[in-house]
Amino acid sequence: MADDKKLTTRAADFSAWYNEVIMRAELADYSPVRGCMVIRPNGYAIWEQMQRGLDGMFKEHGVQNAYFPLLIPQSFLSKEAEHVEGFAPELAVVTHGGGKELEEPLVIRPTSETIIYSMYAKWIQSYRDLPMLMNQWANVVRWEMRTRLFLRTAEFLWQEGHTAHVDEADAEAFTLTILATYRRFAEEYMAMPVITGRKTDAERFAGALRTYCIEALMQDNKALQAGTSHNLGQNFAKAFQVTFQSQGGSLDYVWNTSWGVSTRLVGALVMTHGDDNGIITPPRLAQYQVVIVPIYKSDEERATVLAAADLVHKELKSAGIRTHLDARDGMKPGAKYYEWEGRGVPLRLEIGPRDVAGGTVMLARRTGGKKQSFPTEGLARTLRLEMDSMQQELLDAARTRREQNSIRGITKASFLDFLERDGGFAYGGWCGDGKCEADIKEQTKATIRCLPDPEFQSEEKPTTCMWCGRLAITEAVWARAY
Ligand SMILES: [Zn+2]
Secondary structure (H helix, E strand, C coil), rough: CCCCCCCCCCCCHHHHHHHHHHEEEEEECCCCCCCCCCCCHHHHHHHHHHHCCCCCCHHHHCCCCCCHHHHHHHHHCCCCHHHHHHHHHHHCCEEEECCCEEEEEEEECCCCCCHHHHHHHHHCCHHHHCEEEEEEEEEEECCCCCCCCCCCEEEEEEEEEEEEHHHHHHHHHHHHHHHHHHHHHHHHCCCCCCCCECCHHEEEEEEEEEEEEEEEEEECCCCEEEEEEEEEEEEHHHHHCCCCCCCCCCEEEEEEEEEEEEEEHHHHHHHHHCEECCCCCCCHHHCCCEEEEEEECHHHHHHHHHHHHHHHHHHHHCCCCCCECCCCCCHHHHHHHHHHHHHHCEEEECCCHHHHHHHEEEEEECCCCCCEEECCCHHHHHHHHHHHHHHHHHHHHHHHHHHHHCCCCCCCHHHHHHCCCCCEEEEEEEEHHHHHHHHHHHHHCCCCEEEEEEHCCCCCCCEEECCCCCCCCCEEEEEEEC
16 A cells, blocks of 8 residues: 555554554455465565574574475374374365375375474484484465455465474473574664563363474464464374384384464564564565665755665675665655555655765654764764664563563452453463363453463462462463464
């Protein structure tokens, strides 16, 4: 939308605002197939930056990329009982190929544990083959009935890591290494603070021993699960006969982990930083970190200004700053500002005749504040510092907002009151009973987001379950969630 239509404000209708900013920034569009989404170039560019960041981090931990098929024999899914039960309602199944009915239907992968571990069974023989650490960047299909752009779509893009280890301790350590990696990525790249913790049995991945997650709080105070890391134990190894000869000579089952984040993170980014003018992309993930808008009236001015803008453009690009020169003719600077603002570009440089004469540029920040004039001399360094501080400011602001919308030491009454008002993260004691957890979910729509890691736990340990009053076995974090 290149028109000057005002966006719905976040305060008026967060959900309408979310859809409008995505459309305005041209991140995605609805597809002819219900529940599916088209990721447009501006949205895909953010995903590519995310991929780049994550991929580098995975490789630091020795993970290699591979690719496994989209189609999985249906029988594979039934080999792990809990797994098939968890995914059966969401499966898309191919029954015909080449005009003929298939002997065995093929499932479009909802996740790839089964096909990957069927291959690991072939590739792993000895403890020397372990750990086996692989990741794939792929699409998956889960037949969702209620969909929302980026947050919940029938097909989405993600990465799924799958590893095999000699023992439980090694698998658990790797599960937690990835959890820490996800947290680092969320905070350092997305400027999105997260809490880490373990899922309850009701929320854990179908077929896993333990599921860990990173959880973020969006601006509407709903939680968003941003990534999960599972210790699968030996469940899949037993289902697919993934065995190895141990150092001691015995034949053992491997221990597996799997972990993933998806294009859902783009939605999380929008809902963490966007304002009433559109999205705000943290500099580390921006397609363009800097956009240059030349300002001129006469043809003569145009030539001078464009030449200067071109020089600045080249210099910034060669300094490794993702820069775009918006030299479109016949478009007023104001219209360009509006467009780049909606797309969330962190920094905008304006160059007019007076700036050229003075050897300066005018800098405007997407996060607001007064425009400032800077010399073109040493500009790359200036902009780097600006981007570093913007990246930090975005993280700090999001963390402050999350803490302002968190409540600790809840009782049933204060919890209900909290949800009635604005909601957010509610920390309290839990008896550990799944029945209690289910009752809360049914009555309030709030779920246990995680049993928080020590760093996030309250100083004062809760002693009773906030809902039923029985003895608490742990602290839990509740919220309504996406
Ligand atoms: Zn209870």
